[in-house]
Amino acid sequence: MPSDKAPSPDGFTGHFYKSCWPIIKSDIMAALIAVQCGNIQNLWMLNSVFLTLIPKKKAADQVKDFRPISLIHSFAKLVTKILANQLARKLHDLVANNQSAFVKGRCIQDNFMLVQQTAQFFHQQKLPRILLKLDITKAFDSVSWPFLLEVLRHRGFGDIISGILFSSSTKILLNGSPGQEIQHQRGLRQGDPLSPMLFILVMDILNAIVQKANDMGLLQPLARHPLQHRVSLCG
Numbered sequence: 001m002p003s004d005k006a007p008s009p010d011g012f013t014g015h016f017y018k019s020c021w022p023i024i025k026s027d028i029m030a031a032l033i034a035v036q037c038g039n040i041q042n043l044w045m046l047n048s049v050f051l052t053l054i055p056k057k058k059a060a061d062q063v064k065d066f067r068p069i070s071l072i073h074s075f076a077k078l079v080t081k082i083l084a085n086q087l088a089r090k091l092h093d094l095v096a097n098n099q100s101a102f103v104k105g106r107c108i109q110d111n112f113m114l115v116q117q118t119a120q121f122f123h124q125q126k127l128p129r130i131l132l133k134l135d136i137t138k139a140f141d142s143v144s145w146p147f148l149l150e151v152l153r154h155r156g157f158g159d160i161i162s163g164i165l166f167s168s169s170t171k172i173l174l175n176g177s178p179g180q181e182i183q184h185q186r187g188l189r190q191g192d193p194l195s196p197m198l199f200i201l202v203m204d205i206l207n208a209i210v211q212k213a214n215d216m217g218l219l220q221p222l223a224r225h226p227l228q229h230r231v232s233l234c235g
Helices: 014-036 074-094 108-125 138-142 145-155 160-166 195-215
Strands: 048-055 066-072 169-174
Touching (some): 138 195, 145 160
């Protein structure tokens, strides 16, 4: 954890954990073991978020001039950081090769180059084709939890992630004061180390659907020689 990032709702930064580790080690480890064993009925008290707006420029006076950031409770971030570190080792084997973002050992620029080279190939061969670009920015905030959990169960994940999702809540900071608690029902949290990887696992289903349709002959060939990928995923 970075030492000097903005403090979470409990007021602690990474520097606190590093400086006081000999004192708090036994308590933190006991809490982490409880979560690992599925004892998460009280996790909601340590899984809150403060949402605040940071101005992108001076004299910001419109909503688009602000960037929302999530200040996640430090213990919840510890839990998801541990899970993210473990998942990062296996993510390469869980998602297709045409997904490059947030996968260790892959470069997101490779996907851009693949699309560019594919477009150049169509142009050189004088093949009339349509390349469809989808902006999935909003999809991160609208991921269906039942669908996500079904994907995770199919992949062999346990129930820890579902406990993290359903115990999460947000309070919006207004002039430094938190508002009423908002219980989450869908989407993934910005700033959570685990969220990008969960989103990748969800997006991989879209790739699998397109690939299955291609294997069943439901999609027309793009060229005489089959291309390696029909879909390029960058997030």
